[in-house]
Amino acid sequence: MGVLRTSNWRPNFLHCFKPTDPNPDSTKSKKNGASSSSNRISLLDWSGPQSQLSVMSDLSNPVFNLHIFTMRELQKVTSNFTRSNYLGEGGFGTVFKGFVDAKLRPGLEPQPVAVKVLDLDGSQGHREWLAEVIFLGQLKHDHLVNLIGYCCENEQRVLVYEYMERGNLEHLLFRSYAAALPWLTRLKIAVGAAKGLAFLHEEQKPVIYRDFKTSNILLDSEYNAKLSDFGLATDGPEGDETHVTTQVMGTEGYAAPEYVSTGKILTLTICIIKYISGHLTTMSDVFSFGVVLLELLTGRRSVDKKLPIREQVLTKWAKPFLKDTQRLDQIMDPRLEGQYSIEGAKKAAALAHQCLSHHDKCRPTMTKVVRTLERLLELNDISIGFFVYIVPSEVKNEKGCVMKCVEEKNCDEHKNGFEGELKVEGRRRKRHRSSKSKKGCSSSK
Numbered sequence: 001m002g003v004l005r006t007s008n009w010r011p012n013f014l015h016c017f018k019p020t021d022p023n024p025d026s027t028k029s030k031k032n033g034a035s036s037s038s039n040r041i042s043l044l045d046w047s048g049p050q051s052q053l054s055v056m057s058d059l060s061n062p063v064f065n066l067h068i069f070t071m072r073e074l075q076k077v078t079s080n081f082t083r084s085n086y087l088g089e090g091g092f093g094t095v096f097k098g099f100v101d102a103k104l105r106p107g108l109e110p111q112p113v114a115v116k117v118l119d120l121d122g123s124q125g126h127r128e129w130l131a132e133v134i135f136l137g138q139l140k141h142d143h144l145v146n147l148i149g150y151c152c153e154n155e156q157r158v159l160v161y162e163y164m165e166r167g168n169l170e171h172l173l174f175r176s177y178a179a180a181l182p183w184l185t186r187l188k189i190a191v192g193a194a195k196g197l198a199f200l201h202e203e204q205k206p207v208i209y210r211d212f213k214t215s216n217i218l219l220d221s222e223y224n225a226k227l228s229d230f231g232l233a234t235d236g237p238e239g240d241e242t243h244v245t246t247q248v249m250g251t252e253g254y255a256a257p258e259y260v261s262t263g264k265i266l267t268l269t270i271c272i273i274k275y276i277s278g279h280l281t282t283m284s285d286v287f288s289f290g291v292v293l294l295e296l297l298t299g300r301r302s303v304d305k306k307l308p309i310r311e312q313v314l315t316k317w318a319k320p321f322l323k324d325t326q327r328l329d330q331i332m333d334p335r336l337e338g339q340y341s342i343e344g345a346k347k348a349a350a351l352a353h354q355c356l357s358h359h360d361k362c363r364p365t366m367t368k369v370v371r372t373l374e375r376l377l378e379l380n381d382i383s384i385g386f387f388v389y390i391v392p393s394e395v396k397n398e399k400g401c402v403m404k405c406v407e408e409k410n411c412d413e414h415k416n417g418f419e420g421e422l423k424v425e426g427r428r429r430k431r432h433r434s435s436k437s438k439k440g441c442s443s444s445k
Contacts, residue, residue: 040138040205042235064137067105067149067160074151074158077104081173089213092128092231093119097163100148113148114164118132118157128231129157135207135230141339143196145218145228163227165221168228168294170214170434174301180335183382185223186296187344192225193217197289198366200227201282206236208280213302214256214295236282253302256287258360282362289369290355294318297348299333305326315356322353338383344376 006128069077077098087095096115101109116131129150136147151158160373166172169189173182181189193212200207211232218228232249248261259280272296292304300307311317321331325346329338332345351372357363364372 035112035164040203041134042153042205059359064133065138066133066147067108069105069149069151069160069405070159070265071151071153071158073104074098074115074160077113077160081117087114089119090193090229092229093117095370098160107392108148114161116159116161120155126157126276129159131233132159132230137202139203139207140198143192143198143199143226145226151303164218164226164228166223168215169217169225172219173214173295173299178338180299180312180333181296183336183340183344184377187221187348187373187377188215189219190227190296191370191377192349193227194289194366194370194373196225196227197285198370200233201236201366202286205238206282207233208236208282209285209288210280211250211254212292213251214292219291234280234281240289247298250304253315254288256284256360257358259284281360282366283363286355286363286366286369287357288362289366290352290363291315292349293352293355294322297333297345297352299335300329319353319356322349322356341379341382343381344379347372347376 041349075081077100078096079098081094082097085096085098087097089095094117096117098113098115100111100113102110120123123156132147133150136144140146145164146162148160148162150160168272172178197212200209201336209227209230211229211230212227216229218226220226295302298314300314300318303312304314305312318331321327328345328349332340351364351369352361355365355369
Protein backbone atom coordinates (compact mmCIF):
# COMPACT_ATOMS: atom_id res chain seq x y z
CA MET A 1 0.00 0.00 0.00
CA GLY A 2 1.37 3.42 -0.92
CA VAL A 3 2.66 5.88 1.65
CA LEU A 4 2.00 9.59 1.31
CA ARG A 5 5.40 11.25 1.62
CA THR A 6 7.13 14.38 0.34
CA SER A 7 10.76 13.37 0.19
CA ASN A 8 13.35 11.18 1.85
CA TRP A 9 14.53 12.76 5.11
CA ARG A 10 18.23 13.32 5.58
CA PRO A 11 19.90 13.39 9.01
CA ASN A 12 20.44 16.73 10.71
CA PHE A 13 23.80 15.60 11.96
CA LEU A 14 26.51 13.34 10.63
CA HIS A 15 27.58 11.40 13.69
CA CYS A 16 25.55 9.57 16.25
CA PHE A 17 25.32 10.51 19.89
CA LYS A 18 26.41 8.42 22.84
CA PRO A 19 24.56 9.83 25.84
CA THR A 20 25.76 8.90 29.27
CA ASP A 21 23.74 6.51 31.38
CA PRO A 22 21.31 8.45 33.56
CA ASN A 23 21.15 8.03 37.31
CA PRO A 24 18.86 5.01 37.90
CA ASP A 25 17.24 6.71 40.85
CA SER A 26 16.16 9.66 38.74
CA THR A 27 14.66 7.75 35.83
CA LYS A 28 11.63 6.24 37.49
CA SER A 29 8.62 6.90 35.29
CA LYS A 30 4.95 6.43 35.97
CA LYS A 31 3.79 2.85 35.48
CA ASN A 32 0.46 3.63 33.88
CA GLY A 33 1.14 6.87 32.05
CA ALA A 34 3.71 9.24 30.64
CA SER A 35 6.19 11.34 32.51
CA SER A 36 4.93 14.83 33.30
CA SER A 37 3.66 16.49 30.11
CA SER A 38 5.08 19.84 31.13
CA ASN A 39 8.57 18.29 31.17
CA ARG A 40 8.22 16.36 27.94
CA ILE A 41 10.79 17.19 25.30
CA SER A 42 9.07 18.07 22.04
CA LEU A 43 10.13 16.87 18.63
CA LEU A 44 10.23 20.54 17.62
CA ASP A 45 12.95 21.12 20.22
CA TRP A 46 15.34 19.10 18.06
CA SER A 47 15.21 21.38 15.04
CA GLY A 48 17.24 24.48 14.42
CA PRO A 49 20.94 25.38 14.34
CA GLN A 50 21.60 24.14 17.88
CA SER A 51 20.13 20.66 17.27
CA GLN A 52 23.50 18.92 16.96
CA LEU A 53 24.65 20.26 20.29
CA SER A 54 21.38 19.58 22.07
CA VAL A 55 21.02 15.97 20.93
CA MET A 56 23.76 14.61 23.15
CA SER A 57 22.49 16.37 26.25
CA ASP A 58 18.78 15.93 25.64
CA LEU A 59 18.91 12.13 25.25
CA SER A 60 20.85 12.06 28.53
CA ASN A 61 17.85 13.73 30.18
CA PRO A 62 16.26 11.58 32.93
CA VAL A 63 12.88 11.69 31.11
CA PHE A 64 14.34 9.16 28.65
CA ASN A 65 14.23 5.89 30.54
CA LEU A 66 15.85 3.81 27.80
CA HIS A 67 18.68 1.31 27.50
CA ILE A 68 21.40 2.09 24.98
CA PHE A 69 22.50 -1.11 23.26
CA THR A 70 25.55 -1.85 21.15
CA MET A 71 25.32 -3.71 17.83
CA ARG A 72 27.39 -6.51 19.35
CA GLU A 73 24.77 -6.93 22.09
CA LEU A 74 21.91 -6.97 19.60
CA GLN A 75 23.67 -9.52 17.44
CA LYS A 76 23.83 -11.74 20.50
CA VAL A 77 20.17 -11.08 21.35
CA THR A 78 18.97 -12.04 17.85
CA SER A 79 21.51 -14.84 17.20
CA ASN A 80 23.23 -12.57 14.68
CA PHE A 81 19.90 -11.56 13.07
CA THR A 82 19.32 -15.09 11.86
CA ARG A 83 16.56 -15.72 9.35
CA SER A 84 14.77 -18.02 11.81
CA ASN A 85 14.15 -14.96 14.02
CA TYR A 86 12.69 -12.89 11.17
CA LEU A 87 9.28 -11.38 12.06
CA GLY A 88 8.55 -9.06 9.16
CA GLU A 89 9.41 -5.75 7.57
CA GLY A 90 7.88 -2.37 6.79
CA GLY A 91 8.81 1.12 5.68
CA PHE A 92 11.34 1.45 8.49
CA GLY A 93 13.15 -1.81 7.98
CA THR A 94 13.31 -5.43 9.12
CA VAL A 95 12.10 -6.75 12.47
CA PHE A 96 13.68 -9.71 14.28
CA LYS A 97 12.71 -11.55 17.42
CA GLY A 98 15.32 -11.76 20.15
CA PHE A 99 15.73 -12.64 23.79
CA VAL A 100 17.38 -10.60 26.51
CA ASP A 101 18.88 -12.74 29.25
CA ALA A 102 19.75 -11.68 32.77
CA LYS A 103 23.45 -11.32 31.95
CA LEU A 104 23.08 -8.81 29.14
CA ARG A 105 22.34 -5.66 31.09
CA PRO A 106 21.94 -4.98 34.84
CA GLY A 107 18.41 -3.88 35.67
CA LEU A 108 16.92 -5.30 32.48
CA GLU A 109 14.70 -8.29 33.19
CA PRO A 110 14.94 -11.38 30.94
CA GLN A 111 12.30 -11.15 28.22
CA PRO A 112 11.62 -11.70 24.51
CA VAL A 113 12.04 -8.54 22.42
CA ALA A 114 11.39 -7.25 18.91
CA VAL A 115 14.43 -5.65 17.28
CA LYS A 116 13.70 -3.26 14.39
CA VAL A 117 16.65 -2.43 12.13
CA LEU A 118 16.54 0.64 9.89
CA ASP A 119 16.88 -0.09 6.19
CA LEU A 120 19.38 2.52 5.02
CA ASP A 121 17.90 2.35 1.51
CA GLY A 122 14.26 2.33 2.68
CA SER A 123 11.52 4.97 2.66
CA GLN A 124 12.16 6.08 6.24
CA GLY A 125 15.30 7.43 7.83
CA HIS A 126 16.94 9.04 10.82
CA ARG A 127 14.12 11.51 11.41
CA GLU A 128 11.58 8.70 11.86
CA TRP A 129 13.98 6.78 14.09
CA LEU A 130 14.53 9.88 16.21
CA ALA A 131 10.76 10.49 16.50
CA GLU A 132 10.30 6.98 17.89
CA VAL A 133 13.01 7.54 20.49
CA ILE A 134 11.67 10.96 21.51
CA PHE A 135 8.01 9.98 21.82
CA LEU A 136 8.19 6.41 23.09
CA GLY A 137 11.19 7.22 25.26
CA GLN A 138 8.96 9.56 27.28
CA LEU A 139 5.35 8.43 26.80
CA LYS A 140 4.36 5.32 28.75
CA HIS A 141 0.86 3.85 28.64
CA ASP A 142 -0.81 0.45 28.70
CA HIS A 143 -1.87 0.89 25.08
CA LEU A 144 1.41 2.16 23.65
CA VAL A 145 4.09 -0.38 22.77
CA ASN A 146 6.97 -0.23 25.24
CA LEU A 147 10.27 0.96 23.76
CA ILE A 148 13.02 -0.70 25.80
CA GLY A 149 16.00 0.90 24.16
CA TYR A 150 17.90 1.73 21.00
CA CYS A 151 21.22 1.45 19.24
CA CYS A 152 22.99 4.19 17.30
CA GLU A 153 26.40 3.25 15.96
CA ASN A 154 27.80 5.00 12.90
CA GLU A 155 24.98 4.72 10.32
CA GLN A 156 23.14 1.93 12.15
CA ARG A 157 19.76 2.82 13.70
CA VAL A 158 18.01 0.12 15.73
CA LEU A 159 15.00 0.11 18.07
CA VAL A 160 14.27 -2.54 20.72
CA TYR A 161 10.64 -3.08 21.79
CA GLU A 162 8.69 -5.44 23.98
CA TYR A 163 7.66 -8.51 22.02
CA MET A 164 3.97 -8.72 21.08
CA GLU A 165 2.94 -12.36 20.72
CA ARG A 166 0.09 -12.01 18.22
CA GLY A 167 1.74 -9.58 15.85
CA ASN A 168 -0.27 -6.82 14.19
CA LEU A 169 -4.01 -6.47 13.57
CA GLU A 170 -3.63 -6.38 9.79
CA HIS A 171 -2.19 -9.89 9.78
CA LEU A 172 -4.88 -11.31 12.07
CA LEU A 173 -7.82 -9.56 10.44
CA PHE A 174 -7.08 -10.17 6.78
CA ARG A 175 -5.24 -13.48 6.55
CA SER A 176 -7.57 -15.95 4.86
CA TYR A 177 -6.25 -19.20 6.28
CA ALA A 178 -7.07 -18.53 9.95
CA ALA A 179 -10.30 -18.40 11.90
CA ALA A 180 -12.05 -15.03 11.89
CA LEU A 181 -11.59 -12.75 14.89
CA PRO A 182 -14.73 -13.02 17.09
CA TRP A 183 -16.95 -9.97 17.54
CA LEU A 184 -16.02 -9.26 21.17
CA THR A 185 -12.31 -9.61 20.36
CA ARG A 186 -12.68 -7.01 17.62
CA LEU A 187 -14.39 -4.64 20.05
CA LYS A 188 -11.68 -5.21 22.66
CA ILE A 189 -9.00 -4.34 20.12
CA ALA A 190 -10.91 -1.21 19.04
CA VAL A 191 -11.25 -0.06 22.67
CA GLY A 192 -7.56 -0.58 23.40
CA ALA A 193 -6.43 1.27 20.27
CA ALA A 194 -8.88 4.10 21.02
CA LYS A 195 -7.47 4.44 24.54
CA GLY A 196 -3.98 4.76 23.11
CA LEU A 197 -5.03 7.59 20.78
CA ALA A 198 -7.05 9.30 23.52
CA PHE A 199 -3.98 9.30 25.76
CA LEU A 200 -1.87 10.96 23.06
CA HIS A 201 -4.49 13.61 22.30
CA GLU A 202 -5.05 14.51 25.95
CA GLU A 203 -1.42 15.27 26.70
CA GLN A 204 -0.68 18.85 27.77
CA LYS A 205 1.47 18.86 24.65
CA PRO A 206 -0.86 16.88 22.35
CA VAL A 207 0.62 14.26 20.09
CA ILE A 208 -0.87 13.57 16.64
CA TYR A 209 -0.14 9.97 15.67
CA ARG A 210 -0.64 10.60 11.93
CA ASP A 211 -0.31 6.98 10.78
CA PHE A 212 -3.08 5.06 12.54
CA LYS A 213 -3.76 1.82 10.64
CA THR A 214 -4.17 -1.90 11.26
CA SER A 215 -0.50 -2.74 10.66
CA ASN A 216 0.52 -0.32 13.43
CA ILE A 217 -1.75 -1.91 16.05
CA LEU A 218 0.12 -4.68 17.86
CA LEU A 219 -1.56 -7.35 19.99
CA ASP A 220 -0.31 -9.32 22.97
CA SER A 221 -1.36 -12.86 23.86
CA GLU A 222 -4.67 -11.63 25.29
CA TYR A 223 -5.47 -9.35 22.33
CA ASN A 224 -4.65 -6.15 24.22
CA ALA A 225 -3.94 -3.51 21.58
CA LYS A 226 -0.89 -1.24 21.64
CA LEU A 227 0.07 1.48 19.17
CA SER A 228 3.48 1.16 17.54
CA ASP A 229 5.57 2.93 14.90
CA PHE A 230 5.75 6.58 15.91
CA GLY A 231 7.99 7.57 13.02
CA LEU A 232 5.39 9.95 11.55
CA ALA A 233 4.04 11.23 14.88
CA THR A 234 4.25 14.95 15.50
CA ASP A 235 3.40 17.49 18.17
CA GLY A 236 -0.10 18.90 17.89
CA PRO A 237 -1.36 22.47 18.23
CA GLU A 238 -1.13 24.15 21.62
CA GLY A 239 -2.92 27.08 23.21
CA ASP A 240 -5.02 29.06 20.73
CA GLU A 241 -3.66 27.26 17.70
CA THR A 242 -6.26 25.28 15.74
CA HIS A 243 -4.00 23.15 13.59
CA VAL A 244 -0.44 22.36 12.59
CA THR A 245 0.73 23.11 9.07
CA THR A 246 3.03 20.29 8.09
CA GLN A 247 4.05 17.90 5.36
CA VAL A 248 1.25 15.51 4.47
CA MET A 249 2.34 12.03 5.47
CA GLY A 250 0.37 8.88 6.08
CA THR A 251 -0.98 5.82 4.31
CA GLU A 252 -3.36 5.82 1.38
CA GLY A 253 -6.93 5.10 2.47
CA TYR A 254 -6.46 6.33 6.06
CA ALA A 255 -5.59 10.03 5.71
CA ALA A 256 -8.30 12.55 6.60
CA PRO A 257 -9.73 14.47 3.61
CA GLU A 258 -9.10 17.95 5.03
CA TYR A 259 -5.48 17.01 5.74
CA VAL A 260 -4.87 15.89 2.17
CA SER A 261 -7.00 18.53 0.45
CA THR A 262 -5.19 21.46 2.11
CA GLY A 263 -1.87 20.24 0.80
CA LYS A 264 -0.39 21.27 -2.53
CA ILE A 265 0.15 18.37 -4.87
CA LEU A 266 3.80 17.88 -5.78
CA THR A 267 3.74 14.49 -7.47
CA LEU A 268 1.02 12.07 -8.51
CA THR A 269 1.80 8.43 -9.27
CA ILE A 270 -0.23 5.24 -9.29
CA CYS A 271 0.29 4.39 -5.61
CA ILE A 272 1.89 7.43 -4.02
CA ILE A 273 0.58 10.96 -3.67
CA LYS A 274 2.95 13.62 -2.36
CA TYR A 275 1.79 16.89 -0.81
CA ILE A 276 3.14 19.73 1.28
CA SER A 277 1.61 22.06 3.87
CA GLY A 278 -1.45 20.10 4.97
CA HIS A 279 -3.55 21.24 7.95
CA LEU A 280 -3.22 18.63 10.69
CA THR A 281 -5.27 18.25 13.91
CA THR A 282 -6.08 15.46 16.36
CA MET A 283 -9.31 15.00 14.38
CA SER A 284 -7.15 13.67 11.54
CA ASP A 285 -6.39 10.70 13.80
CA VAL A 286 -10.11 10.31 14.56
CA PHE A 287 -10.84 9.91 10.85
CA SER A 288 -8.13 7.23 10.58
CA PHE A 289 -9.66 5.45 13.56
CA GLY A 290 -13.01 5.45 11.75
CA VAL A 291 -11.37 3.69 8.81
CA VAL A 292 -9.90 0.99 11.08
CA LEU A 293 -13.25 0.56 12.85
CA LEU A 294 -14.84 0.08 9.44
CA GLU A 295 -12.23 -2.54 8.60
CA LEU A 296 -13.11 -4.38 11.81
CA LEU A 297 -16.81 -4.32 10.91
CA THR A 298 -16.47 -5.38 7.27
CA GLY A 299 -13.33 -7.50 7.26
CA ARG A 300 -12.14 -5.49 4.22
CA ARG A 301 -8.98 -3.48 3.70
CA SER A 302 -9.10 0.31 3.48
CA VAL A 303 -7.99 0.05 -0.15
CA ASP A 304 -8.19 -3.16 -2.15
CA LYS A 305 -7.33 -2.90 -5.86
CA LYS A 306 -8.51 -6.47 -6.47
CA LEU A 307 -12.17 -5.53 -5.93
CA PRO A 308 -14.50 -3.90 -8.48
CA ILE A 309 -13.72 -0.21 -8.96
CA ARG A 310 -16.66 1.08 -6.94
CA GLU A 311 -15.65 -1.12 -3.96
CA GLN A 312 -11.89 -0.52 -3.97
CA VAL A 313 -11.93 2.39 -1.48
CA LEU A 314 -13.65 1.09 1.64
CA THR A 315 -14.95 4.40 2.98
CA LYS A 316 -16.60 5.35 -0.32
CA TRP A 317 -18.25 1.97 -0.71
CA ALA A 318 -19.38 1.28 2.86
CA LYS A 319 -20.25 4.72 4.23
CA PRO A 320 -23.79 4.84 2.72
CA PHE A 321 -24.63 1.62 4.60
CA LEU A 322 -23.48 2.80 8.02
CA LYS A 323 -26.62 4.73 8.95
CA ASP A 324 -29.03 2.42 7.14
CA THR A 325 -29.80 -0.22 9.75
CA GLN A 326 -31.84 -2.22 7.25
CA ARG A 327 -28.84 -2.70 4.97
CA LEU A 328 -26.01 -2.81 7.51
CA ASP A 329 -25.81 -6.60 7.40
CA GLN A 330 -24.81 -6.33 3.73
CA ILE A 331 -21.39 -4.95 4.66
CA MET A 332 -20.71 -6.90 7.87
CA ASP A 333 -17.83 -9.35 7.67
CA PRO A 334 -19.36 -12.60 6.34
CA ARG A 335 -16.76 -14.60 8.28
CA LEU A 336 -18.54 -13.59 11.48
CA GLU A 337 -21.43 -15.76 10.22
CA GLY A 338 -23.95 -13.51 11.92
CA GLN A 339 -22.44 -14.10 15.37
CA TYR A 340 -22.32 -10.53 16.61
CA SER A 341 -24.47 -8.14 18.62
CA ILE A 342 -27.03 -6.58 16.27
CA GLU A 343 -27.41 -3.55 18.55
CA GLY A 344 -23.64 -3.33 19.00
CA ALA A 345 -23.05 -3.44 15.24
CA LYS A 346 -25.55 -0.63 14.68
CA LYS A 347 -23.94 1.59 17.30
CA ALA A 348 -20.41 0.79 16.10
CA ALA A 349 -21.48 1.64 12.54
CA ALA A 350 -23.00 4.93 13.69
CA LEU A 351 -19.76 5.74 15.53
CA ALA A 352 -17.69 4.94 12.45
CA HIS A 353 -19.96 7.23 10.42
CA GLN A 354 -19.28 10.07 12.86
CA CYS A 355 -15.53 9.50 12.79
CA LEU A 356 -15.56 9.53 8.98
CA SER A 357 -17.36 12.86 8.71
CA HIS A 358 -15.83 15.15 6.08
CA HIS A 359 -16.19 18.01 8.58
CA ASP A 360 -13.52 17.53 11.22
CA LYS A 361 -15.48 19.49 13.84
CA CYS A 362 -18.32 16.98 13.56
CA ARG A 363 -16.12 14.09 14.61
CA PRO A 364 -16.13 12.89 18.23
CA THR A 365 -13.06 13.15 20.44
CA MET A 366 -11.24 9.91 21.13
CA THR A 367 -12.39 10.11 24.75
CA LYS A 368 -16.01 9.95 23.55
CA VAL A 369 -15.09 7.13 21.19
CA VAL A 370 -13.68 5.11 24.10
CA ARG A 371 -16.83 5.62 26.20
CA THR A 372 -19.08 4.56 23.31
CA LEU A 373 -17.12 1.42 22.53
CA GLU A 374 -16.82 0.34 26.16
CA ARG A 375 -20.61 0.31 26.45
CA LEU A 376 -20.81 -2.00 23.43
CA LEU A 377 -18.72 -4.60 25.26
CA GLU A 378 -21.53 -4.91 27.81
CA LEU A 379 -24.21 -5.89 25.27
CA ASN A 380 -25.13 -9.57 25.40
CA ASP A 381 -27.47 -9.91 22.42
CA ILE A 382 -24.93 -11.75 20.28
CA SER A 383 -26.77 -13.83 17.72
CA ILE A 384 -25.70 -17.43 17.41
CA GLY A 385 -27.48 -18.02 14.11
CA PHE A 386 -29.10 -21.33 13.15
CA PHE A 387 -28.11 -24.76 11.99
CA VAL A 388 -29.80 -27.51 10.05
CA TYR A 389 -30.23 -30.91 11.72
CA ILE A 390 -30.89 -33.82 9.39
CA VAL A 391 -32.03 -37.14 10.81
CA PRO A 392 -29.68 -39.85 9.46
CA SER A 393 -31.34 -41.66 6.54
CA GLU A 394 -30.45 -45.13 7.86
CA VAL A 395 -32.81 -44.71 10.82
CA LYS A 396 -35.11 -42.05 9.43
CA ASN A 397 -38.18 -44.28 9.32
CA GLU A 398 -37.60 -46.02 12.59
CA LYS A 399 -39.72 -44.12 15.04
CA GLY A 400 -38.06 -45.43 18.16
CA CYS A 401 -34.64 -44.35 16.99
CA VAL A 402 -35.85 -40.89 16.04
CA MET A 403 -37.35 -40.45 19.48
CA LYS A 404 -34.09 -41.50 21.08
CA CYS A 405 -32.14 -38.91 19.04
CA VAL A 406 -34.68 -36.27 19.93
CA GLU A 407 -34.46 -36.95 23.62
CA GLU A 408 -30.74 -36.27 23.45
CA LYS A 409 -31.39 -33.01 21.56
CA ASN A 410 -34.36 -32.13 23.76
CA CYS A 411 -36.45 -31.01 20.76
CA ASP A 412 -40.24 -30.77 21.23
CA GLU A 413 -41.07 -30.81 17.50
CA HIS A 414 -39.51 -34.24 17.05
CA LYS A 415 -41.34 -35.52 20.09
CA ASN A 416 -44.59 -34.60 18.37
CA GLY A 417 -43.75 -36.92 15.49
CA PHE A 418 -42.06 -34.62 12.98
CA GLU A 419 -39.44 -36.47 10.97
CA GLY A 420 -37.10 -35.05 8.33
CA GLU A 421 -35.23 -31.78 8.17
CA LEU A 422 -35.61 -29.37 11.05
CA LYS A 423 -34.11 -25.89 11.49
CA VAL A 424 -33.28 -25.37 15.13
CA GLU A 425 -31.78 -22.31 16.76
CA GLY A 426 -29.10 -23.36 19.22
CA ARG A 427 -25.76 -22.56 20.65
CA ARG A 428 -23.59 -24.83 18.50
CA ARG A 429 -23.77 -26.54 15.15
CA LYS A 430 -23.87 -30.25 15.86
CA ARG A 431 -24.92 -33.39 14.07
CA HIS A 432 -25.54 -36.87 15.39
CA ARG A 433 -23.37 -39.41 13.70
CA SER A 434 -25.01 -42.43 12.16
CA SER A 435 -23.12 -44.74 14.47
CA LYS A 436 -24.47 -42.96 17.50
CA SER A 437 -28.00 -43.08 16.11
CA LYS A 438 -27.73 -46.80 15.49
CA LYS A 439 -26.50 -47.30 19.02
CA GLY A 440 -29.50 -45.35 20.35
CA CYS A 441 -31.81 -47.38 18.12
CA SER A 442 -30.54 -50.69 19.38
CA SER A 443 -30.87 -49.54 22.98
CA SER A 444 -34.44 -48.45 22.39
CA LYS A 445 -35.29 -51.86 21.10
